[in-house]
Amino acid sequence: MVHTFVALGCPIALDVNSGAVHVLDQMTYDVLHQVEGMEALPETCPEEVKTSLPYDGAEVDEVWSELKELQAAGLLFAKEDYINPDWAVLKNAPVKALCLNVAHDCNLRCKYCFASTGDFGTGRKIMPFETAKQAIDFVIERSGKRRNIEVDFFGGEPLMAWDTVVKTVEYARSVEKEHNKNFRFTITTNGMLLNQEKMDYINREMKNCVLSLDGRKEVNDDHRPTAGGKGSYNVIVPKYQQLVAERGEQEYYVRGTYTKKHPDFAADVMHMATDLGFRNVSVEPATGKPGDPLAITEAELDAVKAEYDKLAAELVDKPEINFFHFFVDLQQGPCVVKRVRGCGAGSEYVAITPEGDIYPCHQFVGNDKFKMGNVHDGSFDTKISDTFAGLNIYTKPACQNCWAKFYCSGGCAAGGYNINGDLKEPAFVACELERKRLECAIAIKAIRSGMAD
């Protein structure tokens, strides 16, 4: 499978199955674009392709022979047969990542919140340490030989359960060596409760932290008011700047959401990256069921894609700014085995509520149909695990023929379920944006490499 596209004015071909990427001249792009749907290139360029193009026949033949050379080298129209679809199935996979919803409560009232302003529609609650401890024991027991264990403190707003966060980290650290585990903690916060003590702790103990901010003050404050209706920007921005300054080289992301109401996110990213000095920035579309007033839908798709183009053009000569979705490691990314597996929800990864209930991931929390068990009584329904283990690019019809499948690995099952009512049918808008961002990311690479004009 070959995908040709033009991004940032640069004609590019991605050979999906081999992972090869080629920068083309316009004539080569025009030729390859017409035949990219073929299984393999025929000996000579089809006459109808030649006659449809405004180029000299001898020149097209020259292009054709270069394309054939790449095909012979396994860099174009490579076959998928080296991949065993069984790699994609995570049967009896060890659990190696937890989303700990330590607080089903929040001190902001973000208008697009998927968690119903923090409580997931199930009442405001803080996770007691005893539950978190059971969750740590659960993952130690269920992780088998896997050494690296991820625990993400999530919510709601996890700083509202600070005591539980600290005790959980301490407990996990106290037992990790004897079990030959290496815990990696991350936290996602809205910043309201950050103070020096918490910043020091986060910078010492958390491998990554995600700091929520939606960009320009007027956008952030419209999206992210406090419970009392005030804006949050002036409170959180100085705290984030301090935390990041004190964090050194460790990972962090300032992460925003863009909506139907404020879809011009390129300006928000540039505000965060240049005016505020945050080098690692990520933004995501608001999602929601059809009819959601803020969710990005097909109607906004063209405008939103144009924003990615605009942002790519801004960032191409600013390699010091790391926009999450424009980062793609073509050389040393994850192995193909990892790429054919899905997100791991319900098998490698589960979410745990303040009550200790286990769900396939944070997005299913509160939906009884998906409740898998509870850490207090040790119950864990592996039937649900098996359903999720079977969700991957070979079982999702839309993914099988998608050129982005080895970069996306099948999208978000919850997103598909929420929008289409089907775990196996990815959300079209999310897919279109995934593909758009990848095209931009690859084009940025090509231009930075000096290969494109």
Place this chain on the structure above:
Amino acid sequence: MKHIKTLNDATLKKSACSGGCGECQTSCQSACKTSCTVANQQCENQK
């Protein structure tokens, strides 16, 4: 080549031989976390 410059070779295919240790990060794609495109993650063995 006159018309084509190869930016990246068959890295995906090459990774099949050494892959599958499972030590890498999980890859939630949801927008409410910061969705990882798997391709923007790292391999634990190449750090």
